[in-house]
Amino acid sequence: MDTSIPSSELEALDRVVVRFAGDSGDGIQLTGTQFASATALAGNDLATFPDYPAEIRAPAGTTFGVSAYQIQFGAGSVLTAGDEPDVLVALNPAALKVNLPAMREGALIIIDKGSFTPRNLQKAGFESNPLDDDTLTKYQVLALDISKLTLDAVDPFGLSKKEALRCKNMWTLGLMLWMFTRPRKPVIDWLTNKFAKNPVVRDANIAALNAGHAFGETAELGFHLPRYRIAPARVEPGEYRTVTGSQAIAWGIAAAGLKAGLKVFFGSYPITPASPILHELARMRMFNIETFQAEDEIAAICSAIGASYAGAIGVTSSSGPGIALKTEALGLAISVELPLVVINSQRGGPSTGLPTKTEQSDLYQAIFGRNGDAPMVVLAAATPGDCFDTAIEATRIALEHMVPVMLLTDGYIANAAEPWRIPDIDDIPPIANHKPAAGEITPPFNPFRRDPETLARPWVTPGMPELMHRIGGLEKSAETGNISYDPANHQKMTELRHEKVERVARFIPPQKVSHGDETGDLVVVGWGSTYGAIDQAVRLARSEGLKVSHIHLRHLFPLPANLGELLAGFDRVLVPELNMGQLATLLRDRYLLPVRQLNKVAGQPFKVREVLEAIHEAVAQDAPKAAE
Amino acid sequence: MNKPVKLSPKDFASDQEVRWCPGCGDYAILKGVQRTLAEIGADPATTVFVSGIGCSSRFPYYMATYGFHTIHGRAPAIATGIKLVNPKLDVWVITGDGDGLSIGGNHLLHALRRNVDLNIMLFNNEIYGLTKGQYSPTSEPGTRSPSTPYGSIDTPVSPCAFALGAKGRFIARTIDTHQKHLPDVLKRAHAHAGTSFIEIFQNCIVYNDGVFDDFAERSVRDERTIEVRHGEPLIFGTARDKGLRVDPTACRLTVVEIGKDGISESDILVHDETNPHLAQMLIEMRGPDFPVAIGVIHCIEGETYAEAYEAQTREILKKSGEPDFNSWIRRGHVWTVGKDGAHPEPAAE
Ligand code: SF4
Numbered sequence: 009m010d011t012s013i014p015s016s017e018l019e020a021l022d023r024v025v026v027r028f029a030g031d032s033g034d035g036i037q038l039t040g041t042q043f044a045s046a047t048a049l050a051g052n053d054l055a056t057f058p059d060y061p062a063e064i065r066a067p068a069g070t071t072f073g074v075s076a077y078q079i080q081f082g083a084g085s086v087l088t089a090g091d092e093p094d095v096l097v098a099l100n101p102a103a104l105k106v107n108l109p110a111m112r113e114g115a116l117i118i119i120d121k122g123s124f125t126p127r128n129l130q131k132a133g134f135e136s137n138p139l140d141d142d143t144l145t146k147y148q149v150l151a152l153d154i155s156k157l158t159l160d161a162v163d164p165f166g167l168s169k170k171e172a173l174r175c176k177n178m179w180t181l182g183l184m185l186w187m188f189t190r191p192r193k194p195v196i197d198w199l200t201n202k203f204a205k206n207p208v209v210r211d212a213n214i215a216a217l218n219a220g221h222a223f224g225e226t227a228e229l230g231f232h233l234p235r236y237r238i239a240p241a242r243v244e245p246g247e248y249r250t251v252t253g254s255q256a257i258a259w260g261i262a263a264a265g266l267k268a269g270l271k272v273f274f275g276s277y278p279i280t281p282a283s284p285i286l287h288e289l290a291r292m293r294m295f296n297i298e299t300f301q302a303e304d305e306i307a308a309i310c311s312a313i314g315a316s317y318a319g320a321i322g323v324t325s326s327s328g329p330g331i332a333l334k335t336e337a338l339g340l341a342i343s344v345e346l347p348l349v350v351i352n353s354q355r356g357g358p359s360t361g362l363p364t365k366t367e368q369s370d371l372y373q374a375i376f377g378r379n380g381d382a383p384m385v386v387l388a389a390a391t392p393g394d395c396f397d398t399a400i401e402a403t404r405i406a407l408e409h410m411v412p413v414m415l416l417t418d419g420y421i422a423n424a425a426e427p428w429r430i431p432d433i434d435d436i437p438p439i440a441n442h443k444p445a446a447g448e449i450t451p452p453f454n455p456f457r458r459d460p461e462t463l464a465r466p467w468v469t470p471g472m473p474e475l476m477h478r479i480g481g482l483e484k485s486a487e488t489g490n491i492s493y494d495p496a497n498h499q500k501m502t503e504l505r506h507e508k509v510e511r512v513a514r515f516i517p518p519q520k521v522s523h524g525d526e527t528g529d530l531v532v533v534g535w536g537s538t539y540g541a542i543d544q545a546v547r548l549a550r551s552e553g554l555k556v557s558h559i560h561l562r563h564l565f566p567l568p569a570n571l572g573e574l575l576a577g578f579d580r581v582l583v584p585e586l587n588m589g590q591l592a593t594l595l596r597d598r599y600l601l602p603v604r605q606l607n608k609v610a611g612q613p614f615k616v617r618e619v620l621e622a623i624h625e626a627v628a629q630d631a632p633k634a635a636e
Numbered sequence: 637m638n639k640p641v642k643l644s645p646k647d648f649a650s651d652q653e654v655r656w657c658p659g660c661g662d663y664a665i666l667k668g669v670q671r672t673l674a675e676i677g678a679d680p681a682t683t684v685f686v687s688g689i690g691c692s693s694r695f696p697y698y699m700a701t702y703g704f705h706t707i708h709g710r711a712p713a714i715a716t717g718i719k720l721v722n723p724k725l726d727v728w729v730i731t732g733d734g735d736g737l738s739i740g741g742n743h744l745l746h747a748l749r750r751n752v753d754l755n756i757m758l759f760n761n762e763i764y765g766l767t768k769g770q771y772s773p774t775s776e777p778g779t780r781s782p783s784t785p786y787g788s789i790d791t792p793v794s795p796c797a798f799a800l801g802a803k804g805r806f807i808a809r810t811i812d813t814h815q816k817h818l819p820d821v822l823k824r825a826h827a828h829a830g831t832s833f834i835e836i837f838q839n840c841i842v843y844n845d846g847v848f849d850d851f852a853e854r855s856v857r858d859e860r861t862i863e864v865r866h867g868e869p870l871i872f873g874t875a876r877d878k879g880l881r882v883d884p885t886a887c888r889l890t891v892v893e894i895g896k897d898g899i900s901e902s903d904i905l906v907h908d909e910t911n912p913h914l915a916q917m918l919i920e921m922r923g924p925d926f927p928v929a930i931g932v933i934h935c936i937e938g939e940t941y942a943e944a945y946e947a948q949t950r951e952i953l954k955k956s957g958e959p960d961f962n963s964w965i966r967r968g969h970v971w972t973v974g975k976d977g978a979h980p981e982p983a984a985e
Contacts, residue, residue, distance in 0.1 A: 051973075245973050247966065247972050248973060249968060295959050302713065307746065313717060314716060314720075318718040320721040336707055340707050430965055432962060433962050470718065472681065474681065476701050
């Protein structure tokens, strides 16, 4: 960092929101992640929101081909990617068109005017050039011919024009790194590594990056280029890195396998946005992890069930439509009472829905979505970093209770990055399981003999001498494990399966208030990736003097034993969700509470403002009477 | 594992009452499998039977081994998970024409292609038994059933041709009641490393009785089937007077009579189970002009999925050395925040 710059020339900011936007082919996601990485290294807390189209190569220049990456970073704690960008980088007209409605008045917009050709303007749906009319009068606009500046910068490398223009994102990144006083070195290191086999492309990209940076430094534009300094955040001591939810899930599953001393078998079928978990685990084979790309979603879960039956930790992962296909097999896992971890990286639905957009609309599916009375444990991760702990927790419950566990994340936390205090594997407690020691069980034995505390059955796996037995999806006798169609036995087994899942609540930590007091006028109850927006909104409301608290649930089924009591301490309950009110239904049903809802299904996370407004509305109304 | 004393077929029978219809071909197959396991000295503790749904899929309940009765069509996928986690297990998949070729066709295809070391026995009775007699994907066109009261109209799939198309490396056929033949085929299947696919013509006495009688019935069997054996001439008939040759004018098999038109035994084609083109022709043979081929039609050696996986893993471990999780999650940019909670200045530009 240029510590030599007199701080008077730097405008100090507490936090800032930057949005990079361009065509899918412009390398926006790379630009964003590299900027995030440099920002993390500069010591700021941050949260990101990658927002890209479902098509791999959407037609160039169109509005539906626009890819964006938003990042908020600051000196204090940053939990969301920010409501409205302070700075927008628009690398083509379509990117401007799509993102302009999200901009606040007075925001800075950096535009590549080289891309504002008549053809691109027309594709973006602009009738006249917004650089010439009054479209942008409300904003500070910095229109540069980034295309040409890039071509000039990489001219010595002899690339084709098309190749040369692909360095445009690095030029832009260089300028942004200068503007926000971020170090360039991590990006240069990354480029050096990424293009190790192609030195010309490597050097061209580095040259573009440096040129963008130098432009900021030396530009004589006749007006002042703003430059900012954001002080590092004060955080707990330790080692940090940035992590995405997908990475953290994969690492959590791997850590759980190591802590259980068991092989992890991960059966999966590619689907957006869940595939990065498969990709990361596939690289981790040396940690006794076997990944298996199955022929379909059904085979993915079935191979994992086979793996669990054979004594490994069976894990499968998908998104809503894929989870729907796995449903019958989930019933089998519930019926034969094997441990299994099922990860759902939720996306917009129903059907194929919005593959790359976020939503929380699979909660009903997770809790209720099977034939028969088929209860299963459901957990949800709140932040990218929380994915690590929740994945370990899911595996622990699966093994210690001999049950399938559904772990919910969503497209937002799967892709978003945040700084993460890196744990030490040695600090994570070991995970026990129900495999009998040699000679501990002697024949004749009942495979459904239960542990008196957890009701878990013994995990007897093929290969164990003397303990041969048969299991299957037909109802089993509680006494012998053999097929039984006896009515009283089915009643008993159904009740046992319920009781077994309910008892998990005895082993999970009591629910805490995430922020605020244990009593008050309003409690905002959330789950999953809405954590950041709710937390910020509740803090703002409290700073206004409102008696509001935030409870964020990791355990959704069974719910924590003390939750009813906690909720009773508040006059009103508000549940913001990225669905039509699924947790709200659960809480009403369970506690007979008049729950207020805030629902958004736009494929986008909540803005802090939206939650804050709902809080204002909720407290303004009379406290409801207890349910009649 | 302490090897148990040699077991008898009875020792492989579980204590569960067998519930197939009296006279069902499944009884004979069960007997044949129990005999085979006794003869090969299988250890019940390391033997697993995995099945889907259907009459045949009740099979695991009747075996005194490990058994998993799963869901419709999915046994190959579940068995794949079992075998990959514990390659030491002997994994047998029991399926039928509906389970394996209709609802579970996809899994069968991929198990074969991957060459997972499973023994897949497909009981083909050309009908749905457990759901009460609907036509199946192997039923002959014109099959009248509750769901096709005017006769079925679609082309049936040939199980062995399907297996060959899926790059199956061991493809065999046998007949439920052919108790001399069935154990021999099963032993070969068991000895083969990789996916072994065995189609068993199985008589459903209730819904499709006698559907294979034209060749499988004891009195005509020698005349209407040919037991193929690698390296031996393709001769059949009660008097062993008929054989197969390749018609030199067209790429197809013909039936010739030995001793007629100057044909002697040496003119008869010798079975080569490694030749997939011959396998294709043998699989397609049907009466009345041709005998039905039974025995090991196709067998080629090759690396199994688990072998390839283990070899790859050894290489990966050689390169990675002792893996360290703490360093794995610290790859890339990592920064340290000091005790005072303040962040150090990032590296100077
Ligand atoms: S219905 Fe047919 S196949 Fe099923 S048990 Fe009865 S005879 Fe056997």
